[in-house]
Amino acid sequence: MSHLGRLPSQFSISIPPDKDGLIGRECPVKECEGYFKIQPGTGLKGEKLPCHCPYCGHAAGQQEFFTKAQIEYAKSIVVNRVTGALLEDMKALEFNHRPSGGFGIGISMKVEGRPHPIRYYREKSLETEVVCDGCTLRYMIYGVFGFCPDCGAHNSLQILKTNFDLVEKTLAVAETLELIMAQHWIYNGLEDCASAFDGFGRETCRVFSSKAADSAKAGSISFQNIARSRDRVRAEFGVDFAASLNESEWTRVCRCFQKRHLLAHKMGVVDEEYIHATGDRTAIIGRKCQVDANEVRALVTSLRILGEKLFEALKNKA
Ligand SMILES: [Zn+2]
Ligand SMILES: [Zn+2]
Numbered sequence: 551m552s553h554l555g556r557l558p559s560q561f562s563i564s565i566p567p568d569k570d571g572l573i574g575r576e577c578p579v580k581e582c583e584g585y586f587k588i589q590p591g592t593g594l595k596g597e598k599l600p601c602h603c604p605y606c607g608h609a610a611g612q613q614e615f616f617t618k619a620q621i622e623y624a625k626s627i628v629v630n631r632v633t634g635a636l637l638e639d640m641k642a643l644e645f646n647h648r649p650s651g652g653f654g655i656g657i658s659m660k661v662e663g664r665p666h667p668i669r670y671y672r673e674k675s676l677e678t679e680v681v682c683d684g685c686t687l688r689y690m691i692y693g694v695f696g697f698c699p700d701c702g703a704h705n706s707l708q709i710l711k712t713n714f715d716l717v718e719k720t721l722a723v724a725e726t727l728e729l730i731m732a733q734h735w736i737y738n739g740l741e742d743c744a745s746a747f748d749g750f751g752r753e754t755c756r757v758f759s760s761k762a763a764d765s766a767k768a769g770s771i772s773f774q775n776i777a778r779s780r781d782r783v784r785a786e787f788g789v790d791f792a793a794s795l796n797e798s799e800w801t802r803v804c805r806c807f808q809k810r811h812l813l814a815h816k817m818g819v820v821d822e823e824y825i826h827a828t829g830d831r832t833a834i835i836g837r838k839c840q841v842d843a844n845e846v847r848a849l850v851t852s853l854r855i856l857g858e859k860l861f862e863a864l865k866n867k868a
Contacts (some may be wrong), residue, residue, distance in 0.1 A: 552642075553635035561631070563624040565616070568673040572690060575602035575699065576617040578610060585617065586691045586699065587676060593687025593700035604689065604696030619671035626669040634665035683708050695753045706753045709863040713746035714850050720845045733842075737813055739846045744810040747853050748773040751860065756781065758864035762786040776807045783860065788868060791860040799852050805830055806849045809839050 567573050584605035600609045616624075640661040646823035676690040684700035695750050697704050707796050717739045724735035751773035755762070760766030768786040768812035773779040792800055805828045820833045833839055 551637040554632070555660060557631060561624075561628050561629050565624070567600060572673065572688075574617045574620065574673040575601065575615040577606060577608055578614045579603065579604070579606055579608045582606040582608065584674075584692075585674060586689060586696070587673060587835040588690075593682065593685050593698075599700065602697050602699050602702040604691045604699055607697050607702070609702060609817070616814055617671075620667075622669045623671055623797070626666065628664040628669050631665070637663055637665060649742055656861050680705055694749070695757075704754075704757050706757065706867075707857060708748050710746055710750040711854070711855045713742065713750075714854060717742050717746075717850055718847065721847055733841075736841055736843050736846060739809050739843075740806060740810050740841055740849070741813060742854060743846060743849055744774070744807055747776075747857065751779060754861055757785070758787075758867065761864065761867045763788075774811075774814055777804050787864060788814070789863040789867065791856050791863060794855055794859060795852055799830075801818075802845070803849060803852045804828065806841075806845065809841055812839050813841075 552795070565617055567590065568587070570588050573836045574585060574587050575588055582603060582605055584603055585688075586604050601612050601615045602609045603615075604749070607756070610736055613705050618742050631853040632737065644659055644661055646658035646660075647656055678694050679688070679690045679691050680698075681688050682698040682701060682703065682705070684703045685698060687698055687700040689699050694709055697726075720735055724732045725738065752771065755771045756769045759765040759768040761787050771779055771782045771786065780790065784790050792803075796805070808828045808830075809818075812820065818838045820837055820839050822835060822837050824830070824839070825833060825835065
């Protein structure tokens with residue numbers, strides 16, 4: 551039997567994971583073509599589970615998500631094996647008749663050439679690694695937020711919690727430092743809390759914006775001013791994400807956000823606007839606002855409740 555004839559009628563080619571154990575994936579939607587990576591063996595178990603694009607949320611069969619480089623690689627292996635077999639078969643036909651007889655003409659056939667080369671590729675580097683807290687899939691994406699490729703759950707709440715864990719660790723370290731350094735890290739902790747919640751809130755409203763009264767408005771809700779964002783979320787989604795906090799807890803959250811505003815824009819110096827917005831009786835115009843670790847810790851506790859409420863309420867909204 552010829553080499554060509556011995557080739558199988560179907561090739562099964564395995565896509566090797568990169569050095570971190572991850573395999574690249576690419577969204578088949580033309581406007582997206584988002585690239586991400588997953589670790590095989592983690593996440594949901596079962597046959598014929600769909601894959602979800604972390605960026606646009608498109609769901610389809612796993613075989614739809616091969617990257618262009620992987621497909622080129624697989625094709626090149628097939629062509630390599632076919633051309634290799636063809637060359638072997640041709641070589642078997644080589645002959646060399648030396649010149650003989652009166653005319654002295656010789657004739658020969660020599661087969662030259664190499665099998666078609668294999669097109670190797672390298673998976674790309676990505677920015678954020680996530681282990682889904684719902685299904686345990688390990689995946690990597692560009693940016694920070696996205697849908698889990700296995701269970702399809704959005705990770706905004708998980709990312710928020712991870713950021714808050716970090717703030718709590720920062721506060722614990724701050725308390726071991728001398729006053730000036732401690733103050734610096736406490737301010738940073740407050741800043742991080744507010745920006746993590748802002749990023750989370752915006753993304754969550756954007757992801758669920760199709761459920762809002764006006765999806766364009768819902769997709770642009772900012773959470774820098776937490777009191778205003780509460781009103782806007784209520785107007786767009788009919789959800790009060792602060793309903794489970796009592797009056798004094800809510801006041802403290804608002805005050806922390808106002809202090810953060812002072813730190814970010816006024817070097818932390820109290821102004822009239824701050825007094826007006828918070829009614830903080832301990833603050834004096836022209837003096838620096840006071841922030842201590844316990845205050846930020848309490849803020850984290852409240853923001854965890856608010857974040858959970860916002861995410862669950864929008865997710866479950868019909
Ligand atoms: Zn996509
Ligand atoms: Zn998941």
